[in-house]
Structure formats: structure tokens, C-alpha cells
Amino acid sequence: MSGVGxxxxxxxxxxxxxxxxxxxxxRGIVREYGPVTAVAGIDISLQRxxxxxxxxxNGAGKSTLLGLLSGALRPTRGDVFVNGTRxxxxxxxxxxxxxxxxxxGFLYAQLTVEENLRFYGxxxxxxxLDRRIPERLADVNLGDRSHSFVGQxxxxxxxxxxxxxxxxxxxxxxxxxxxxxxxxPSAAAVLRGVLTGLKDGRRTVVMVTHNLxxxxxxxxxxxxxxxxxxxxxxxxxxxxVADFERLYHRVVEGRA
Amino acid sequence: xxxxxxxxxxxxxxxxxLELRTRERVVAMGAFAVLSAVLFxxxxxxTAVRPQDIGAGLIWMTIVFGGLLGVGRTFHLESEDGAxxxxxxxxxxxxxxxxxxxxxxFVLLYVVSLLIVAVFMLFFGMEIGTSPAVLGLxxxxxxxxxxxxxxxFAAVSSGTxxxxxxxxxxxxxxxxxxxxxxxxxxxxxxxxRPVSEVVGDIRMxxxxxxxxxxxxxxxxxxxxxx
Numbered sequence: 027m028s029g030v031g032x033x034x035x036x037x038x039x040x041x042x043x044x045x046x047x048x049x050x051x052x053r054g055i056v057r058e059y060g061p062v063t064a065v066a067g068i069d070i071s072l073q074r075x076x077x078x079x080x081x082x083x084n085g086a087g088k089s090t091l092l093g094l095l096s097g098a099l100r101p102t103r104g105d106v107f108v109n110g111t112r113x114x115x116x117x118x119x120x121x122x123x124x125x126x127x128x129x130x131g132f133l134y135a136q137l138t139v140e141e142n143l144r145f146y147g148x149x150x151x152x153x154x155l156d157r158r159i160p161e162r163l164a165d166v167n168l169g170d171r172s173h174s175f176v177g178q179x180x181x182x183x184x185x186x187x188x189x190x191x192x193x194x195x196x197x198x199x200x201x202x203x204x205x206x207x208x209x210x211p212s213a214a215a216v217l218r219g220v221l222t223g224l225k226d227g228r229r230t231v232v233m234v235t236h237n238l239x240x241x242x243x244x245x246x247x248x249x250x251x252x253x254x255x256x257x258x259x260x261x262x263x264x265x266x267v268a269d270f271e272r273l274y275h276r277v278v279e280g281r282a
Numbered sequence: 283x284x285x286x287x288x289x290x291x292x293x294x295x296x297x298x299x300l301e302l303r304t305r306e307r308v309v310a311m312g313a314f315a316v317l318s319a320v321l322f323x324x325x326x327x328x329t330a331v332r333p334q335d336i337g338a339g340l341i342w343m344t345i346v347f348g349g350l351l352g353v354g355r356t357f358h359l360e361s362e363d364g365a366x367x368x369x370x371x372x373x374x375x376x377x378x379x380x381x382x383x384x385x386x387x388f389v390l391l392y393v394v395s396l397l398i399v400a401v402f403m404l405f406f407g408m409e410i411g412t413s414p415a416v417l418g419l420x421x422x423x424x425x426x427x428x429x430x431x432x433x434x435f436a437a438v439s440s441g442t443x444x445x446x447x448x449x450x451x452x453x454x455x456x457x458x459x460x461x462x463x464x465x466x467x468x469x470x471x472x473x474x475r476p477v478s479e480v481v482g483d484i485r486m487x488x489x490x491x492x493x494x495x496x497x498x499x500x501x502x503x504x505x506x507x508x
Contacts, residue, residue, distance in 0.1 A: 118374065146368070
């Protein structure tokens with residue numbers, strides 16, 4: 027069996043700070059692909075209940091950033107901590123605390139909605155799937171589609187099912203990559219309701235999106251990523267919503 | 283431990299359910315087996331060679347080539363919608379993923395290997411011998427060793443542009459001891475000779491299976507991790 031060893035935050039930190047460890051923390055993470063630097067030294071520190079939305083142009087490295095935060099990608103340099111535990115690629119325990127909605131749904135088209143969730147539930151060692159699966163499907167308005175094959179679902183339904191999959195194990199940290207892409211207004215409204223429900227004070231969310239309105243509405247923290255680093259970041263409270271689009275363009279064009 | 287076994291079970295259940303729905307691997311392997319037996323049947327000069335003298339070798343070559351069709355597609359459905367990435371990001375040890383996929387491949391190939399033996403007996407007029415259970419054990423050990431290494435090398439080759447070409451090049455050289463022992467034991471058993479004559483071959487096959495499964499379980503994480 028693979029090791030399940032975990033590494034806690036460095037011992038130099040006081041016990042007090044260890045107990046109050048951020049729910050999600052990135053320290054100087056860098057990801058290089060040969061000569062290309064996709065993520066160029068990003069620091070993140072989010073407490074429980076915080077919701078960070080990351081905006082940025084195509085190719086800014088936002089999806090790579092989420093890949094690093096989720097443990098799908100190994101940083102070239104730097105570390106990521108979830109609830110004070112450094113992501114250890116030889117271990118698996120910390121993966122219970124993280125849920126990911128990616129560009130891809132991680133779903134099997136030839137299995138039904140219910141079978142997909144049951145499969146992932148078993149991988150996460152969940153014992154109450156008969157209760158949990160209908161609840162999650164009801165949350166995303168798919169309660170009546172549990173026996174439908176995933177290959178027969180619309181894009182919006184698949185996206186909502188992927189979200190149900192990401193939240194099935196009730197993770198503390200939720201990472202969302204462009205969740206609104208390709209959704210019609212009705213599906214987007216359902217998704218908005220679910221994401222709003224994530225702001226329960228317990229979960230920490232990082233969402234990457236091009237949708238300024240949706241991103242600002244949900245966030246407590248905002249960042250604009252350009253060429254692999256956060257060119258701007260701030261609190262939602264400090265932002266003039268009406269002026270944010272102009273700020274975004276100034277930052278992306280390097281005028282701010 | 284029960285959680286670990288539950289994760290292996292989940293992967294086997296999912297793989298077999300997908301195969302039940304798509305039937306793409308079993309049908310390909312089964313069709314290959316039947317067609318191979320038909321072609322061998324017509325290509326052998328029965329006045330020059332007795333079919334039972336070469337039957338065991340042909341059976342094992344058909345298992346290996348047919349098995350390649352199935353094992354080579356182990357990660358095909360996984361690549362759709364990034365599903366395998368979802369599995370890798372779940373809290374499942376990589377060796378559990380390997381063991382689950384190896385077991386599901388084993389179930390499929392073992393069924394096909396029994397079909398292959400039946401088809402060759404039909405076309406070549408061979409007898410099952412006096413120890414069908416031991417023959418079943420030899421086939422089980424051989425197919426398990428094959429799918430263990432096949433699953434590992436399929437993971438290596440699936441991420442490459444030349445995957446289907448690369449897989450047999452990687453796999454065949456390391457299968458040699460298994461094929462020699464498997465074909466030897468099968469020929470002996472089909473000829474109706476005593477089980478005591480194949481004990482050495484069975485030990486060789488068991489050692490090969492242990493080596494293949496252990497190597498796969500240890501090395502799989504280095505193949506699939508970023």
C-alpha cells in the first residue's frame with residue numbers, strides 16, 4: 027500500500043498559529059513547463075469561509091494554479107497546505123479535504139448519474155451513499171435524472187453533476203475552474219444557488235472565471251492573474267463593483 | 283484495510299460495468315481468438331505436423347496477441363472527460379488503482395483465454411486432458427501475469443503518440459519466461475500427461491505473477507503521477 031504520510035506546517039510556527047492554520051495556503055508556488063513559466067510565484071492564504079475569485083486573460087496560468095492547489099500538478103517550487111497539511115504526493119489523506127470542479131467533469135458517459143457518484147463515493151470511502159447521493163443530486167436539480175446515462179445529459183446537466191461529484195465527500199476546500207462556461211441562464215442560476223450555498227462559513231473556495239459579475243458577487247477576496255502571477259489582489263469590500271471592469275482591463279494591459 | 287479493499291472493489295466494479303455496457307474489449311479479443319483459430323486451422327499442413335504438437339504454443343500466442351487488444355485499451359475510456367484524472371485526484375493509493383485495473387483486466391482476459399482453449403480444441407481436434415482444473419490454474423496464472431505487466435505498460439504507453447506501437451515493444455520481451463512456462467505446461471496437460479510434470483512450470487508462472495504484480499504496484503505511481 028502507498029504511504030499515507032502527511033507533513034504538517036513547519037515546526038518554526040508556534041502551536042497557536044498551527045491551530046489557526048489557513049484552510050488553504052500557497053507559499054511561493056511556481057510551475058514551469060520547460061522554458062515556460064505558467065505560475066510564477068503565487069502566495070495565497072485563505073481562512074475558513076473565504077471565497078477567492080481569480081480573474082485573468084486566457085493563458086494567464088489560472089487553470090495551472092488550480093491544478094497546483096488541488097494536487098493534480100506538482101509545483102516546480104513552493105508548497106501548498108490544506109488545513110495546515112502540506113500536500114504530499116505520496117499520501118492520500120489530504121485529498122479527502124479537497125473537491126475539484128475542472129474543465130473536464132471526470133465523469134463516465136457510459137455510467138448513469140447515480141453510478142458515477144456511487145463510484146466516486148466508494149473511492150472516497152463514504153458509507154452513507156444511499157442518503158448522500160440523492161441529497162447532492164437534489165442540490166443541483168438532478169434528482170429526477172439519477173438513472174440517466176451521463177452521455178445523454180446536456181452540457182449544463184453534466185456540469186451540475188460534476189459539481190455534485192466534487193461536493194459529494196463534503197470537502198473543506200472547493201476549487202472551481204470556469205464553472206459557468208457554456209451554461210444557459212437557467213443552468214447558471216442553479217449553479218449560482220449551489221455556489222452561494224458553499225458560503226457557509228466552513229468551506230474555503232477558490233474559483234477561476236472570466237465572468238466578472240458572477241465572480242465578484244460570490245467572492246470575499248479577488249485577484250487578477252496575468253502571466254503567471256497575481257498582478258492585483260484585494261478584498262471584495264475594497265472594490266468598486268461598477269468600476270471593476272475598468273480596473274481589470276487596466277491591470278491586464280499593464281496600466282495599473 | 284477494508285477501505286483499501288473497498289477502493290479496489292470500486293475500480294473493478296466500474297471497469298466491468300463499463301465493459302458490460304460497451305463490450306468493446308471482450309468482443310475484440312473474442313473475435314480475434316476465433317479468427318486466429320480459423321486461420322491457423324487452414325494454414326497448417328496436417329500431413330507435416332500434428333496440431334496437438336503445436337496447439338499449446340498457438341493458444342498462448344493467441345492469448346498474448348488477443349490480450350494486447352484488450353489491455354491496450356485499458357485507459358481508453360478513462361481518457362474521456364478526464365475521468366482518470368478524477369480517479370487520481372481521489373484519496374486512493376496508486377497501487378490500489380493498479381490492483382483494481384489489473385483484476386478487472388484479469389477477469390476479462392481469463393474469460394477470453396477459456397474461449398481460446400475451447401475454440402482451438404474444436405478446430406484442432408484436441409482433448410482437454412486429464413486435469414482440466416490444473417489447466418485452468420495454468421491459464422489463470424499466465425493471464426494474471428500478462429495483465430499485471432500489460433496494465434503497467436498500457437499506462438506508460440497511453441500518454442504517448444505511438445502508444446499502440448509502443449505497448450507490444452515494451453511488453454513482449456518481458457513476457458518471454460511466462461510464455462515459455464505457460465505453453466510448456468499447457469502442452470503437457472493437453473497431451474494427458476501427469477500433473478507432476480508441470481509442477482516446475484506452475485512454480486515458474488506463480489513466481490512470474492508475484493514479480494509482475496509487485497513491480498506493477500510499486501511502479502504504477504511513477505507512471506501516472508504528474
